[in-house]
Amino acid sequence: MSTDALTPDRILEATEEVLRRYGPAKATVVDVARALGVSHGSVYRHFRTKAALREAVTERWLERAVRELAPFADGPGPAAERLTAWLSALFAAKRRKAGADPELFATYMVLIGESSRVVAEHVDHLVGQLARIVEDGHRQGEFAAPVTDATTTARAVFDATDRFHDPAHVADWSEPDIDAAFDAVVALLLRGLRA
Amino acid sequence: MSTDALTPDRILEATEEVLRRYGPAKATVVDVARALGVSHGSVYRHFRTKAALREAVTERWLERAVRELAPFADGPGPAAERLTAWLSALFAAKRRKAGADPELFATYMVLIGESSRVVAEHVDHLVGQLARIVEDGHRQGEFAAPVTDATTTARAVFDATDRFHDPAHVADWSEPDIDAAFDAVVALLLRGLRA
DNA sequence: CTGCTGACAGATATTGAAATCTGTCAGCAG
DNA sequence: CTGCTGACAGATTTCAATATCTGTCAGCAG
Known part of the structure; x- marks a missing residue:
């Protein structure tokens, strides 16, 4: 070896x-x-440093996560359904990882806290995927005429669902009402996009 | 003394x-x-215990915060404006407290992490205030016919704005784009409520 | 009787000396 | 020449002895 x-x-x-x-x-x-x-x-x-090494590990891990979600952003079908599927997939993936190996998840939470630059880029990638869905929705007339650019709207959707993907809220993800809360937020956001 | x-x-x-x-x-x-x-x-x-003492301190502090917001929930005016005002007041109060005395804010963040029961009750109070606004909106025809009960909708609004009131996100509140992000989320939610 | 004290046992936190780690670099091996 | 080693200085962490704290309670003061 x-x-x-x-x-x-x-x-x-x-x-x-x-x-x-x-x-x-x-x-x-x-x-x-x-x-x-x-x-x-x-x-x-x-x-060059231990920090750079840990950052590189984090980057690789986040890149893998982004790749997992890409199919939901680029797939066929109505934008509303793709948006729901994408958000659900993101939430499910986070929950699965947190539940399957809490210690490893906690490890990555620490790494994430160390490398804000890498995390910001990761978030930008995710918001980019969301923005593609939002744009498609606008183009197909499924969502109302854009009031701002798609990226801003996508970022708002990402921010509004923060509780369901930000690792800081991992403890909430095992609460019994969490799925209902997720559905309520997504439904409200979709009504806002269609309005 | x-x-x-x-x-x-x-x-x-x-x-x-x-x-x-x-x-x-x-x-x-x-x-x-x-x-x-x-x-x-x-x-x-x-x-009875040190924990009970700290919990009581937390409870008093959170009660004060709820009282500060009550006028925005019960005041006159259109529901949409009251909702915006309430959310803005909540965000502004959190930011003011975090900015004015970061150490004290960090202290209360620790206390909050210790007493989940008290915090859950606090959140219920806040969601209750939001639900009153949402109900008024429905009654006055300003918001679309309710798709679920007002409390569920209010909880969704609260969850969706999590990034702007949950102390876990305190570090984000000094980012330059945070006000734009807040406005975008609130605008999207209002469109959803009116839809 | 009522409310407070202060000593106590077990749990938790502090401290400083010793061990380990990070990051560098002169030099060796292929 | 290229890539790796291992010794080194200063920074950080560990560990165990020591000190402090939490929660209880018998007893005292008013």
Whole structure:
């Protein structure tokens, strides 16, 4: 295994594994190097700081999440249905990840708190996907004439559903009424878009 | 000062002062007793545990916040304007408190995290105020015929504006675009209500 | 009798010395 | 020449001894 060249990708893989095993507080660069069978100096050859390494891991993770959602944004069908499906998929994915492995989810919550730049870009990507749906809705006459540009509207939809995708609200996602609350918010937003 | 009878109110006052001075991590029951010039055993005569004492402080603080908003819920005028005014007042009050004394705000964020029951009741009160506005809107024909009961709709409005009143998002409130984001969400919600 | 005190046991927090980690770099191996 | 190593300085974390706090209660003062 350690006969292969030491690439950024191999380091990121090892870093994810170390984070999964030890958590964000205990995971060290030395651990990552040990997992790869190299000295920690070699890791610093590919990532200037520990923060940069963790940021890269976060970026990869968020990119995967964005890719999972793309089909819902670009698929066929009426914009309202795609919007509902996209928001539901986002909510479901977050809940699934939080529920399946709470410790790993908590780990990524810590990483997310560390790299605001990467998170802001991630949010921009998601809002971009939403904006494509909103634009289609306008074009097909399904949504009322735009009162602002699609990105602003998309951002409003994203903000309004914050409670259902922001990891800060993870504790709320296991409450019994949460699905009803989600449906009520989405219904209200759709009425606003169609108005 | 210490010749007066030791009442729950005096203890709460002293506890707020101690919390303000030392913060939530360092404030002890012994500190509160010292501020009152009594032994800490006397404090336990009025509050069974330290948690109960802190919860009572939180409750008082949240009650004050609810009272500040009541005029906007019960005032005259069109429901849409009252709704906007109420939401703006809530957002403005939160931002003002967070900005004026970040440490005290952080203190109350910690307390809020400790007493979920009290917070749930607080949210119910706020949603109740919103529901009164929504009901008026329906009655006056300003809002479309109700699709669910007013409380559900009010809760959806509250949830959708979460980013602008939940202390978890305090860091966002100083971003330059936050007012535009708030206006966009409120506008979208109002269109949904009128639809 | 009523309300407060202060000592106490167990739980929690603080502290500072020792261990570990981060980030650098001179030098070695292939 | 290229990529890796391992020793190093300063920063951060750990750990266990020490101190403080929480919650109780027998007893005292008015």
